[in-house]
Amino acid sequence: MDEGKVVTAIPGAGTLSGFNPKMTNADWNHSAAYFREAWNEPAGVAHPGRGAYSTYYQASIYSTDEIPQGMEIFISYGENYEEEKGSDKAYLTKSDLEKVDLTVDKIIEFFDKHKEELDEESKHEVYQFLIRDVMQAAAGTEKGKIISDMLPDSPDELKEIRATGGILDFSHPTLVRSIEWLKKNGRCMDNIRPGPSTIPHAGRGAFANRAIPEGGLVAPVPMIQIPDEEVLTMYDVKMKLDEDEGEEYQVRNGNEPFGTQLLLNYCFGHPESSILLFPAGAVAPFINHSKKPNAKLVWSKHPDNQVHWFDLPLEDLIAEGNRYLGLMMEVVATKEIKEGEEVFIDYGDLWQEAWDEHVKAWNKAKKDGSIPKKWPTRALDLNNEYKKKPLKVGTTYPENVQMKCFLVISKPKDEEPINENGDKVRVWTYHKTKETFDSSNLFDCTLVDAQKKKDGEYQYTVSWRSVTDPTQQTIVKQVPHKAIIFVDKPHTSDQFTLGAFRHYIQIADDIFPEGPWRDAKEEDD
Numbered sequence: 001m002d003e004g005k006v007v008t009a010i011p012g013a014g015t016l017s018g019f020n021p022k023m024t025n026a027d028w029n030h031s032a033a034y035f036r037e038a039w040n041e042p043a044g045v046a047h048p049g050r051g052a053y054s055t056y057y058q059a060s061i062y063s064t065d066e067i068p069q070g071m072e073i074f075i076s077y078g079e080n081y082e083e084e085k086g087s088d089k090a091y092l093t094k095s096d097l098e099k100v101d102l103t104v105d106k107i108i109e110f111f112d113k114h115k116e117e118l119d120e121e122s123k124h125e126v127y128q129f130l131i132r133d134v135m136q137a138a139a140g141t142e143k144g145k146i147i148s149d150m151l152p153d154s155p156d157e158l159k160e161i162r163a164t165g166g167i168l169d170f171s172h173p174t175l176v177r178s179i180e181w182l183k184k185n186g187r188c189m190d191n192i193r194p195g196p197s198t199i200p201h202a203g204r205g206a207f208a209n210r211a212i213p214e215g216g217l218v219a220p221v222p223m224i225q226i227p228d229e230e231v232l233t234m235y236d237v238k239m240k241l242d243e244d245e246g247e248e249y250q251v252r253n254g255n256e257p258f259g260t261q262l263l264l265n266y267c268f269g270h271p272e273s274s275i276l277l278f279p280a281g282a283v284a285p286f287i288n289h290s291k292k293p294n295a296k297l298v299w300s301k302h303p304d305n306q307v308h309w310f311d312l313p314l315e316d317l318i319a320e321g322n323r324y325l326g327l328m329m330e331v332v333a334t335k336e337i338k339e340g341e342e343v344f345i346d347y348g349d350l351w352q353e354a355w356d357e358h359v360k361a362w363n364k365a366k367k368d369g370s371i372p373k374k375w376p377t378r379a380l381d382l383n384n385e386y387k388k389k390p391l392k393v394g395t396t397y398p399e400n401v402q403m404k405c406f407l408v409i410s411k412p413k414d415e416e417p418i419n420e421n422g423d424k425v426r427v428w429t430y431h432k433t434k435e436t437f438d439s440s441n442l443f444d445c446t447l448v449d450a451q452k453k454k455d456g457e458y459q460y461t462v463s464w465r466s467v468t469d470p471t472q473q474t475i476v477k478q479v480p481h482k483a484i485i486f487v488d489k490p491h492t493s494d495q496f497t498l499g500a501f502r503h504y505i506q507i508a509d510d511i512f513p514e515g516p517w518r519d520a521k522e523e524d525d
Contacts (some may be wrong), residue, residue: 017073024136031437040195043381047201048362051500147456206286217285218331223277227314232261269504290344300328310513348506379486402494405445424474
């Protein structure tokens with residue numbers, strides 16, 4: 001496939017974070033995934049699990065502001081989401097809200113100062129003039145209206161804003177929940193942690209952070225509903241021109257599928273249904289399969305679990321009003337699980353049969369030479385090899401990997417910013433206000449020189465060419481070792497392995513809903 005669009009689904013705390021531009025308090029840390037350890041993945045070993053699980057993991061979110069205990073997490077969903085949701089409308093930034101708090105203090109001082117001079121009717125008229133006319137003149141019509149709608153109807157209630165901690169807390173009373181409320185309504189996500197699985201070549205696994213009694217909660221599993229598993233089938237695509245809009249878009253190029261998305265392996269399904277449920281909770285997707293499990297999957301008894309959706313036709317699960325995390329299952333212990341013990345569930349007989357067939361076919365292909373005995377080097381292998389080992393100028397790396405650098409640069413202070421060849425000369429630096437090791441700062445680069453510092457650490461000089469002007473070379477000096485990584489080139493990572501294992505995790509028949517969800521049963525009948 002030469003053309004195409006790649007969308008990555010990352011379950012975990014980030015998936016559960018809310019979207020509200022004025023309350024954003026966290027952001028993605030993609031760099032953690034680049035620096036990940038090769039858990040249970042020895043370099044060069046060809047095994048049946050290749051391509052059956054994601055090698056991209058440990059992406060995390062970090063706080064961009066102080067987050068008080070019990071506060072909801074909000075992250076940016078990106079420009080595309082904001083455009084689709086119409087979020088180009090005015091909204092209040094953190095700075096705007098701070099100014100509102102200052103304005104509220106001044107209004108309180110004003111009415112305290114003139115309380116003897118104003119009767120109730122005059123006080124009301126002045127207050128309405130201040131929060132509507134003056135506020136819109138100062139903040140603009142749209143923002144001014146938002147602010148006036150947030151403020152109370154009477155100036156006597158303004159002091160409540162002070163008492164609650166400011167206009168944000170006053171206008172959003174459920175923004176910060178008490179510990180008592182969380183214990184009653186929340187579900188603990190840190191009973192398990194990720195680590196290298198005890199199953200050879202299975203990648204990661206989930207391990208108990210603390211002892212979990214029989215019947216105890218291992219992990220909540222909020223589910224994203226995918227009404228038709230066919231959406232994960234992959235076809236070749238081609239670009240087609242929309243003559244009215246003058247823009248190109250993708251269309252299917254033929255009806256012959258060439259594979260299934262890796263996402264299928266992380267989804268829960270049933271042989272009598274076309275629905276798939278993708279787990280959005282943290283760490284739960286790392287739980288591996290065993291025919292001797294110590295945990296099982298059940299439907300949650302949480303009051304917000306939308307069990308009435310069991311009676312809906314599958315297409316209605318993504319109807320307007322149902323496009324949210326409304327379904328929740330839970331992994332519970334079927335026996336006592338000790339601290340540090342790996343958690344397992346039974347993926348079902350169909351999964352086991354499919355896996356056994358895959359292993360048989362894999363071994364046959366490996367024996368006849370269609371699968372190499374030594375697996376090609378991947379970016380993960382190089383990143384772990386060179387985590388401490390210095391890079392050398394002139395080293396040839398495999399064609400399927402690309403060297404990249406996290407680059408935040410400034411002009412040098414002790415030399416000219418343009419050298420004798422006309423190249424720009426810059427020095428590496430940390431970003432003053434934002435995350436330096438962010439994917440937005442990641443660029444293709446070529447190693448030019450390596451220098452060992454007095455402390456034994458290495459720093460490098462690299463060549464970087466802008467995408468907008470590839471003829472212009474920039475020489476970047478003093479690049480630290482940790483700022484240089486390797487990534488797999490498009491369509492070369494293990495998940496693109498032809499014939500890689502694909503099968504959903506089976507939901508036990510005795511808990512899978514009867515009724516319209518069993519649409520495949522009707523087709524078979």
